[in-house]
Amino acid sequence: MRNAATYIKSWFGRFDAVTYRRPDPWLWLPAAVLLLLGLLMVLNTTYFLGIEKKGDAFHFFKLHLAHIVAGFVILILLSQFSLAGLRRIVMPLFIVSVVMLALLYVPGLGLMKGGARRWLRLGPVIAEPSELVKFALVFFLAEFLSKRQERIREFKHGPLAVFLIVGPITLMILKQPDFGSTVMIALILFAMLWAAGARWQHLAVAGSGAIGLLVFQAVAKSYRMKRLTTFLDPWSVARGAGFQLVQSFIALGEGGKWGVGLGAGRQKMFYLPEAHTDFVFAVVGEEFGLIGAAVVVALFLVILFRGMRIAHDEPDPFASLLAVGLTALLSIQALINMSVVIGLIPTKGLPLPFLSYGGTSIIIAMAALGALLALGRRPAVR
Structure with missing residues (x-):
């Protein structure tokens, strides 16, 4: 028993005479508010959907609540990890995520929905490997780049080495197809390379190549091209692709400054597709108005600035880069989702962290917060 306890504690790694800080309220409080709002929104937007699809008004709400509970357990566990413990899970996490991604193409395991092979059936559980891949890549890149601090400004040993590893994984996700997650991985990759000290000239050249590839992929598929043209003028096809x-x-316009009130919105009643997932922010805008939407943005900004503060103050390269990646994972995805909802960029199919209904996505968002909390609790040396 003593050996087992020692082994478990070694993963958390608290054997040195140091004082650990309490959980950072500037991280967990905004996230808690977003999670509570998300619970309200999921109940709000899936009530009639549950009746129509499952005969149970609370079916989707109960599933969402179960996913939050699972995510909370993971959050608590990760928040207790020391830096050594976080380092130990890098390769297991990376390997498991890549294996799960490959299993999508095994008959009977990978599920096709809406023309995309993004979901993996593991017994009674259905998971989305691309969400885990994004999370795992943040850990892998933090470890990989932290060991190349002295050579990161050399293109061969820095950006090129990273692209050769991440490129095949990204192509596997693009093949699903999952264009939104591909864009997310590219943005996180460049954010972490920049934070690691890569030359901006190298990033500019690589970025131009990545943009060229993404543009080619966007115009090569007719449905992606339709999304692009629809985004530019949705009103011209308001009854079709722009619906x-x-x-x-309409939802955002109806909300005005103060909103129509919680539960009083009408767009969620089968007018707005994906009101509980990708477009939940539109329902927030309708029912809580511009003020409510601004509060949501402000809460994500608090998480962003706090995460960047942790990265700035952290002397360990791995911990600093990990904080950058985890913060980027949450904040960039939130930015993309909200930009889609207000019509700034084409539809990407990415959920809003902490608010959107989802299984793997909500668990991964909470796992990212847990790892950030662990970094925020890093010991103050006596």
Whole structure:
């Protein structure tokens, strides 16, 4: 028993005479408010959907609550890890995520929905490997780049080495197809390379190549091209491809400054597609108005600035880069989702962290917060 306890504690790594800080309220309080709002929104937007699809008004709400409980357990566990413990899970996490991604193409395991192979059936559980891959890549890149601090400004040993590893994984995700997650991985990768000290000239050249590839992929598929043209003028096809974005605009317009009130919104009643997932922010805008939407943005900004503060103050390269990656994972995805909802960029199919209904996505968002909390609790040396 003593050996087992010692082994478990070694993963948390608290054997030195140091004082650990309490959980950072500037991280967990904004996230807690977003999670509570998300619970309200999921109940709000899936009530009629549950009746129609499952005959149970609370079916989707109960599933969402179960996912939050699972995510909370993971959050608590990760928040207790020391830096050594976080380092130990890098390779297991990376290997498991890549294996799960590959299993998508095994008959009977990978599920096709809406023309995309993004979901993996593992017994009674259905997971989305791309969400885990994004999380695992943040850990892997933090470890990989932290060991190349002295050579990161050399293109061969810095950006090129990273692209050769991440490139095949990204292509596997693009093949699903999952264009939104591909864009997310590219943005996180460049954010972490920049934070690691890569030359901006190298990043500019690599970025141009990545943009060229993404543009080619966007125009090569007719449905992606339709999304692009629809984004530019959704009103011209308001009854067709532009329906979702137009309904989002209507929801935001109806909300005005103060909103129509919780539960009083109408767009969620089968007018706005994906009101409980990708477009939940539109329902927030309709029912809580511009003020409510601004509060959501402000809460994400608090998490962003606090995460960057942790990265700035952290003397260990791995911990600093990990904080950058985890913060980027949450804040960039939130930015993309909200930009889609208000019509600034084409539809990407990415959920809003902490608010959108989801299984793997909500668990991964809470796992990212847990790892950030662990970094925020790093010991103050006596």
